[in-house]
Amino acid sequence: MIPRIKAITGSMNRRRFLAGTAGAAAASTLLPRVGHAEGELNILVWCDHVDAKLLEPFEAAHGVKINAKAYEGTGTALSILEQSAAGDWDAIVIDAPDVPQVADLGILMELPEDIAPWGDIFPELRNAPYTHVNGKSYAIPEKFGYYGFCYNKDVVDPADASRGDIAWNEKYKGRIGVYDYYFPVLQMIGMSMGLKPADIKMSDLGAIRERLLAMKPNVKMVGDIVSVQNALVTGSVDVIVGGAEFAVSNLIPTNPHLDWTIADHGGLIWNQGIGVLANSNRKELAMEFVKWILSSKGQGLLATSDCFWAMPANSTAELSDEAKTLLRWDDQSDFLAKSNVSLLPSAEMDTEMLDMWTEFLQS
Amino acid sequence: MPAPQTTLKDASRLGGLPLTRWAAYPALTFSLLFFVAPFLVMFAVSFWQRLRGRLEATWTLANYEKFFSRDYLVDALINSIEVTLITTVISILIAYPLAYILAFKVPPRWQRIILLLTVLPFWTAYVVRSYSWLLVLSDNGIVNSTLITLGLIGEPIALAYTRGATVLGFVHFFTMLLTLTIYSNLIQIPPNYRHAAADLGASPLQAFLRITLPLSAPGVAVGAFLTFVITIGDYITPQILGGNTEVLIPQAIILQISRSANFPMASVMSITLMVVVTGCYLAFARHLKMDKL
Numbered sequence: 001m002i003p004r005i006k007a008i009t010g011s012m013n014r015r016r017f018l019a020g021t022a023g024a025a026a027a028s029t030l031l032p033r034v035g036h037a038e039g040e041l042n043i044l045v046w047c048d049h050v051d052a053k054l055l056e057p058f059e060a061a062h063g064v065k066i067n068a069k070a071y072e073g074t075g076t077a078l079s080i081l082e083q084s085a086a087g088d089w090d091a092i093v094i095d096a097p098d099v100p101q102v103a104d105l106g107i108l109m110e111l112p113e114d115i116a117p118w119g120d121i122f123p124e125l126r127n128a129p130y131t132h133v134n135g136k137s138y139a140i141p142e143k144f145g146y147y148g149f150c151y152n153k154d155v156v157d158p159a160d161a162s163r164g165d166i167a168w169n170e171k172y173k174g175r176i177g178v179y180d181y182y183f184p185v186l187q188m189i190g191m192s193m194g195l196k197p198a199d200i201k202m203s204d205l206g207a208i209r210e211r212l213l214a215m216k217p218n219v220k221m222v223g224d225i226v227s228v229q230n231a232l233v234t235g236s237v238d239v240i241v242g243g244a245e246f247a248v249s250n251l252i253p254t255n256p257h258l259d260w261t262i263a264d265h266g267g268l269i270w271n272q273g274i275g276v277l278a279n280s281n282r283k284e285l286a287m288e289f290v291k292w293i294l295s296s297k298g299q300g301l302l303a304t305s306d307c308f309w310a311m312p313a314n315s316t317a318e319l320s321d322e323a324k325t326l327l328r329w330d331d332q333s334d335f336l337a338k339s340n341v342s343l344l345p346s347a348e349m350d351t352e353m354l355d356m357w358t359e360f361l362q363s
Numbered sequence: 364m365p366a367p368q369t370t371l372k373d374a375s376r377l378g379g380l381p382l383t384r385w386a387a388y389p390a391l392t393f394s395l396l397f398f399v400a401p402f403l404v405m406f407a408v409s410f411w412q413r414l415r416g417r418l419e420a421t422w423t424l425a426n427y428e429k430f431f432s433r434d435y436l437v438d439a440l441i442n443s444i445e446v447t448l449i450t451t452v453i454s455i456l457i458a459y460p461l462a463y464i465l466a467f468k469v470p471p472r473w474q475r476i477i478l479l480l481t482v483l484p485f486w487t488a489y490v491v492r493s494y495s496w497l498l499v500l501s502d503n504g505i506v507n508s509t510l511i512t513l514g515l516i517g518e519p520i521a522l523a524y525t526r527g528a529t530v531l532g533f534v535h536f537f538t539m540l541l542t543l544t545i546y547s548n549l550i551q552i553p554p555n556y557r558h559a560a561a562d563l564g565a566s567p568l569q570a571f572l573r574i575t576l577p578l579s580a581p582g583v584a585v586g587a588f589l590t591f592v593i594t595i596g597d598y599i600t601p602q603i604l605g606g607n608t609e610v611l612i613p614q615a616i617i618l619q620i621s622r623s624a625n626f627p628m629a630s631v632m633s634i635t636l637m638v639v640v641t642g643c644y645l646a647f648a649r650h651l652k653m654d655k656l
Contacts, residue, residue, distance in 0.1 A: 075624035082624075105417070174521070180607060182622070221524035221606030230494070231606070234501035236523055347415050347623075354622055355433070362435035362610045 041285055042067045044077055045093040046272060047307035048143070049293075054301045058292045064285065070307075072224070074098045081107060086279040090286040092139075096273040097130050097183075097342040099139045108138040109276040115287055116140040116294055120316045122332070125271055128341045129198070139273030142293050143302055145310035146267030146339060147184040150232060150243035150260045164192045164263030167215045167241045176215075177231045178222045179242030182357030183350070186212065187268050187343060188242065197268060197343040202352065209356045215241075216363050225308065232258065246270075249309035249326045266338035271313065303327065402637075409630035418626065426631040436615060440635060443612040446526065447595040450533040451587050457534065458541035459583065463575075465542070466549035481542055484535070493603040496532050497523055500604075524606025532600040537593070541586035548582025549575070588647045592640055612636050 043049065047070040055066045071077050074095050081089065094102060102108060116137070118126055125131065125141040149161045155175075160166050167176055178185060187197040189211050195204060220237050221227070225247055231237045232248070233255055240247055244260045244267065252258050274293055276286040292298045299317035303309060311327055312319070319329070328335065345353065412421045430436050465477055484492065499505050502519035510516045522528060552575060560570040598613040607614070612632055619629040 073621035076621045078624045079620065079626070219608075220521070221608060223602075223607060227603065227606070230497060231501075231524070234498065235503040235519075236501045347413075350623060351625070354618065358439075358610060358615060358618055359433075359435040361607050361614075362438050 039064045040067055041065070041091070041282060041289060042069075042089050043091040043093075043286075043289070044069050044071060044080060044089050045091075046070060046072070048302060048305035048310075049093055051301070051305040051307065054293075054298065054305060057297070057301075058289060061292075062285065062288060066289075074102065078102070078105075078107075081277075087281045089277045090280040090282045091274065091276055091289050093142070093272055093274050094139055096125075096128065096139065096141060096271045097344055099130050099273055099275070100133045100344060101347065103133045103136075103138040107278055109278045109280070109283060111137045111140065111275065111287070111290070113137060115290055117314060117316075120314045122313060122315055122336060124269065124336045124339070124341065125313050128269075128271070130342075130344055131273075139275035140290060140294060141271050141313040142274045142299070143310050144269060144271035144313055145246050146244045146262045146335065147179070147188055147242050147270055148244040148260060148262035148267045150228075150240040150248045150258065152232065152235070152238045152257055153259045154257045155238045158259070158261065161239065162261050162264050164188075164265055166239055167218060168211075169218070172239055173218045174220050175238040176218045176220060177228045177237035177240045178215075178219055179228055179240060179247070180222045180224050181242060182353050182360075183345070184268050184270060184342070185242045186353050186356065188263075189215075191263070191265060191268065191340065197340045200343050202349055205349075205352055205356065209359075212356060212360050213363050216360060222361060245327055246308045246310045250304075250306075252326055262335060262339065264338075266340055267335060269336070269339050269341050271341075405630045405633060408626050409634055411627040413623065413625045413627060426627050429628070430631050430635065435610070436632075439610045439612045439615040439632075440639070442609050443595050443636075444639065446529060446533070446601070446611060447591055450530050450537060450594050451590045453530065453534050454537040454541050454590055455583060455587060457538045458586065459545055459579075461538070462542045462545035462549055462582075465546050478543070478546070481539055484539060489536075489599055490603070492535070493532055493600055496528065496535070496604055500528050500531075523604065524608055526605060526609065528604040528606075529601045532604045533594050533597070536600075537586075537590040540589060541583075544586035544589070545579060545582040548579045548585075552578045584647050588643065591643050591647075595640065595643075596636065 041064050043066060045068055049055070050068045050070045055068065058064075059066055069080070071080060077092065077094065092108070099108070121141055122144070125144055128141070131137070131141060149166060151158075151161045151166075156166075156172070160169060160171065166172060167178075186205075186208055187200065189208050190197060190200045190204060193207065193211060200208075221231055223231065225243075228237070228240045228243060229247055229251060232240055233251065244262065248255075248258045248260050274290050276283055276290065280286050293302060294314055296314060296316045296318050299312035299314040300319050300323075303312040303317055303319060304323050309323070309327060311329075311332065319327070324330070408418075409426060410420075410422045410424070412419055412423060412425060414421070461481075465474060465481075469477060487495075497504075500522040501507070502521075502523070504523070506522060507516070507519040511519070556574050556578070557570045560574050561567075565573070596613055598617055601611045602614060602617075605611070610618075612635070616629045616632045616636075619625040619632070
């Protein structure tokens with residue numbers, strides 16, 4: 001290699017050297033390379049997967065190091081992938097209703113059916129319209145919960161919370177916090193109007209918009225999970241619309257006055273899926289990781305991850321009695337029976353919903 | 364024959380090129396790579412569209428039309444300008460007397476210690492500082508608790524999740540910055556100027572208004588410009604302290620990116636923001652004399 005270096009430097013003048021150095025520096029710093037070292041797996045995930053107690057058993061069993069990057073919002077994940085080189089990422093966790101749209105972009109690998117313990121996965125998730133795209137699996141349901149209501153039970157009547165119209169209830173004017181995610185909140189509003197999420201059409205958005213804007217006078221703040229948790233714990237709000245187990249389960253042990261519920265007419269089911277990137281160079285290892293996450297042990301650890309708690313998709317998950325109580329394990333059959341899975345919006349409908357949300361925030 | 368003398372002119376040349384020209388290359392390269400090139404890309408993308416989940420180079424003005432035809436998006440820009448102007452004015456009103464006292468009333472040996480104390484809050488993370496303010500301003504926070512304990516109020520006052528909270532968070536940060544820029548300008552004003560004014564019969568107020576204030580304008584202008592530019596582009600403070608009760612332009616940009624990866628629409632908003640900042644620069648340009656700092 002030394003002669004080659006000589007040959008290059010020998011023909012370089014000062015300007016070329018500077019240009020080359022600048023170019024190399026730019027390439028090494030500007031281009032968003034994640035890269036692989038031998039024995040590493042790169043995963044693009046939600047924050048609940050960045051938990052040592054979840055990752056370490058897999059790393060030890062397979063002799064690999066996992067590089068986990070947490071993101072929030074499918075748009076962010078897509079932009080990270082667009083800016084990465086092919087093969088940089090191996091596994092991804094994604095909002096399950098977005099799977100058809102993302103699969104359509106060719107980003108996700110079709111998964112073999114035997115990768116998941118389908119028989120143990122709650123049927124409402126197994127049969128959700130976004131779990132299979134044209135009969136193929138691109139992301140397996142791994143964790144779920146509901147969009148409902150979190151509240152301070154010292155102040156809020158549980159009956160008010162479960163009626164589903166608390167966001168418009170004058171009794172709680174100025175005491176309402178809203179989880180800052182337009183997609184579920186707009187569907188919850190549709191459900192409060194008697195619409196099934198899957199049936200919501202573009203023509204329904206006008207009425208939903210009116211009801212959304214009518215909610216604003218009661219709203220004190222809108223924020224991400226940490227912000228609404230903070231507002232509830234510090235007493236700035238008494239109710240979080242759009243929150244449920246994922247927002248307060250890990251807070252209840254130290255804040256026993258907090259609780260969560262879903263509306264009597266049902267909650268909106270959310271669930272996240274885990275898949276493998278189509279251009280991964282380590283598909284086998286990535287699929288092993290998917291299997292670990294879906295195993296009974298992995299599911300118990302994922303459900304009670306440091307970042308947020310929620311129900312495991314696998315009904316055989318290993319959970320303590322205390323965790324089952326906080327997650328309302330015994331209520332699941334009732335909750336699931338009356339709840340609905342999310343609608344599958346077109347890109348145009350999604351854009352319209354985001355515009356409505358921005359208008360709501362600004363109103 | 365006398366030995367050749369190295370002149371200042373010779374020293375400023377390297378390899379036949381003026382040193383100043385060489386010195387400009389790194390800054391020029393940096394600007395080209397990290398400002399001009401990304402800006403041109405962003406400008407081009409602003410004419411694209413995200414259709415059916417994909418970015419498509421459609422070369423249309425549709426995004427600009429949408430931005431300027433939706434009141435709630437234009438309001439985001441107006442809100443940003445309002446919050447920024449309020450922050451800048453309040454920060455100057457607090458920082459100027461602070462810097463003045465520091466420069467002219469505090470003995471020099473104490474000035475360094477006080478300056479150190481002034482910049483101490485810079486050492487904490489921005490997000491942590493914002494959440495700390497939230498704890499102070501919340502309904503159960505120290506302000507409301509104290510007022511209730513003293514019997515001054517019966518119910519908590521809404522302090523958190525308001526525009527006032529956002530402005531407070533900004534002012535806390537930028538007062539420090541402005542104090543430093545104004546102070547560094549004030550200490551360069553020769554004391555003889557004020558003494559001469561006094562000898563000629565000027566009152567302290569006249570000396571301040573006609574000598575100190577005009578000469579310290581560059582420090583105020585630089586600090587105000589930095590405050591304006593950083594505040595108008597800040598996302599964290601309004602997001603945490605404002606509680607999304609109104610949308611500022613950086614929040615509108617993030618909504619477009621994080622939820623739907625709509626880079627074209629986000630680019631339109633960013634370019635609009637840049638136009639405002641450029642206008643601000645042009646307004647301040649006459650006073651932006653960095654050599655005075």
